[in-house]
Amino acid sequence: IWSDEPEDLLLRDPDKDKYQFDRNRFARAVRCAEESRAALVGNWRELGWKKRKKEIEQIVYLDEDEGKKVFVLKFQRWLEQRQLGDCLQRDQGRDPPSSDGKPPRAFLYYRYTPPCFPENAQMRPDGHWATAYHGTWFYGLRSILHHGVLLESTDESAGHEFWLSGLYVTQNLYTANWYARAQNVFNDGVFHRAIMEVKYDPAKRKKYxxxxxxQIVVSSDGVAITGVIIQPNSPPNKGEERSEEWNDRLEIIPGRNLEEHQEQKDPPRDASRSR
Known part of the structure; x- marks a missing residue:
């Protein structure tokens, strides 16, 4: 899964060539990701709740594989536009069975290779770490892949949903699938859901x-992203949060801080055009 990054990007034991956790690098990745996340999560949830409507039907394709092929092409373009084209590799052999989902629909598995950005945490799991999943919004996927970290939920006023501060994962794919919000990512009327596959350190578990x-609550420094599982053509059920259109202003952009997000959301009025 992991790429051969330049030696200056990782700290290694010169004798055993063993990966060593870089606390400073991890802290920098979290800080950059937190600054980029700003207050956007609350906006997603506010719009998602306002849009809580009836169930939306799946798009019907003539060929059952056609929908998957269309998504794969559009998603690759989406990744390349964000300089993330090489960090996800399609691995059809690891597609989970649709019966593991909630709703039970087809999945697509992608292996994750941390990109060589200086603000990427470059997290790697130890052999004893366990597999788990985390459902997310597509609006946050770019930042997650870019920084290589999943952020903890700590602030209810910012739209975080939690009963104990920390990062929430689960070993049940259907649970993460339920928390993965359906989004009309490409504004083509087709909804998709994104789930992060991770390895977590049992020693970092706060609560189960x-x-x-x-639900497993862990600290984010004990979690390494290993893959992304997409459920394409998976529209929202009745009463589910959803994003019925893609709005560029709501995507978490790496390197953009709170003030820049607010400027993007509410651009200043041109005084010369006011009446």
């Missing part, structure tokens, strides 16, 4: 709760 589908 069976209620809610088997």
């Amino acid at each position: 709760r069976e209620r809610g589908g088997g």
